[in-house]
Amino acid sequence: MSLKTSRRRLIKAGGLAATGLALSGWPLLKKARAAERPNFLFILTDDQRHDALSAAGHPFLRTPNIDWLAKTGARFTNAFVTTSLCSPSRASFLTGQYAHRHGVLNNLTPWNEQNTTFLELMKKSGYYTGFIGKWHMPGKGLPDLAGQGKVDEFISFTAVAGQGVYWNCPLVRNGRSMKKDGYISEVLNGLAIDFLRQARGRNFCLCLSHKAAHAPFQAPEAYRGIYDQEDLRLPPEYLAHGLNFKFCAPHSSSGILRRGTMEDEYRRYCETLKALDDSLARVFEELAKLKLLEQTVIIFAGDNGYLWGEHKLVDKRFAYEESIRIPLLVRAPGIVSSPGQNIDRMVLNIDLAPTLLELAGLPVPGEMQGASFRPLLEGKNVPWRKSFLYEYPYDPPYALPGLLAVRTETMKLVKYEKNKLPDELYDIENDPRELSSLSSNPAHADRKRQLQTELERLALEAGLPRNSALGRILED
Secondary structure, three states: OOOOOOHHHHHHHHHHHHOOHHHHOOOOOOOOOOOOOOEEEEEEEOOOOOOOOHHHOOOOOOOHHHHHHHHOOEEEEEEEOOOOOHHHHHHHHHHOOOHHHHOOOOOOOOOOOOOOOHHHHHHHOOOEEEEEEOOOOOOOOOOOOOOOOOOOEEEEOOOOOOOOOOEOOOEEEOOEEEOOOOEHHHHHHHHHHHHHHHHOOOOEEEEEEOOOOOOOOOOOHHHOOOOOOOOOOOOHHHHHHOOOOOOOOOOOOOOOOOOOOHHHHHHHHHHHHHHHHHHHHHHHHHHHHOOOHHHEEEEEEEOOOOEEOHHHOEEOOOOOHHHHEEEEEEEOOOOOOOOOEEEOOOEEHHHHHHHHHHHOOOOOOOOOOOOOOHHHHOOOOOOOOOEEEEEEOOOOOOOOOOEEEEEEOOEEEEEEHHHOOOOEEEEOOOOOOOOOOOOOOHHHHHHHHHHHHHHHHHHHHOOOOOOOOOHHHHHO
16 A cells, blocks of 8 residues: 555555455465465564554554554563663664673664674575664664675665654665665665565565654655644653653754644644554565565564653663564464463563564574573563663763663663662562652562562673773772
8 A cells, every 4th residue: 555545545555454454355464384485574662662652552543454463462561671772772672682792882883794694694504684774783884784795685774873754765785875765664665665675585584673653753645644633641740840851862854842832742743653553464465475474483583672751751771661562473374372461571672683583494503591481472481580780871962871770670770870760679569650769668678689689680691891981880
C-alpha cells in the first residue's frame, strides 16, 4: 500500500490489518523441517518505547502489522537496552556486546572496524546478508562493509550526521551514491523487498534499520492530525509541573523544549509510528508471496525507549523504565512453543546476536556478552539472568552525568559519576513508575548494599574497566 493512499483507504486498510494479517491467507506457525536453516529479518526502529504499540496496550496507537508478529510469535514484556542511546544500542544489537566493549559510546563515536557483527558471521557461513537503513555510527563517512566482504548489501545514509531525513534522503549503496526519492520508511521497506527478491533460493539475513520514529517527527500527509482529538494520558508530574529543562535533550529542530508543545510532538511521534507500521505490511506480504514466511525468523525491536513527560523529562539516556525498556517481538516458525505468548524474563539487546547465531546453527563467539534466548522461545524452563548492568557514559553537551545501574526483577539502583546526582533506589515491584527513591531511607540500607554488591559483580563480569569514568563510579 503506497503512503500516498487517501486517509479513507488508510483507515480501511488498517481495519483489515487489525484483524490479524493471517486473514489475507498468511499462515500461522507451522513446524519447519529440522534440516532447513532459517532465514532472518531483523527490523529495528528508532526511539520506539516498549508500550508504543497496540499489542502492549497503547490507548490509541494502532499497529496491526507489528501486532501480527506478537499474535503469531512471542512478545518479550521485559526487554531492555544496556545503553539507552541510538548509536551504542545499535552497535550492541549487532555485536552482542556492551558499549564499553564495542567502543561506540555515544552518537558521535565512530564504528571500530575490528568489531564483528552477526551479519559478518552469517555471511561466512553462506548466508546472503544485508544491512539497509540507519547505521548512525558516523566516523569519517560509512564503513565499507560490502567492500570488505562483511555483508553482501550495505545501504545507508550520512545526512544529518547519520540521522537521515524523512523525505528524499540521499542514500549510499555499497560505497556509491544512490537516489531514491520518497518517504524514508517506504523507501527502506522497498529496498528490503528488493533484497528479498534477490535472495530467493538462498538463505538470507537482513537487518532493516529504520529512521522512524526519531525527532523531528514527520509522517506523510494522510497521517497528519489523525490523533489530534485523542486523550494523550500524559504523566501527572508533567501535567502539574511541565518539563525539567535542565535535563531534557535539546531537540531544537523539533521544538520539544518549547513549553506546551510536547503534546503536539507526541502526536507527531505516534503518527510517524503508524505510518511505519502500515508500510511494514508490504515487507510481510512480500515474504508471503515469495513463500518464505515459514522459513523466516522475524525479530522486531526498538533501539531504546523514550520518556514522554515521565519524571518531567523528554529524552532517553536515563535509567528509568520508560527509557531502557523496548519492544521485542519474535516470530519464529517451529521454534516459538505457544504462538501469541508473552515472555516476562529479562532479555537485552546484547542477546540478539547470540540468539540469531544459535538459531542458524552457528557457534557463538566468546567475546559476545549476551545470551541466546532461544530456550525462552521454546518454552523451556532454564536458568536465566536475575539482574543486568545498565551503563551510560557522559555524553556532552547533554547535562546528564555518566551513570551505572543494576536492575533486578524487583529493584533498581542507580549511581552517578562523581556523585553529581544522588543515588536512586526503587522498589519496581511496588513502585513501577519509580516515583519514590528509597536510597536515603535507613530501612532500606541493607537492600541498597546488596544491590551495590550486585552492581560490582555485574561490572566485573562485563569487563568494565575500573579506571574508566564509569568504572570509578563503583569507588564512590
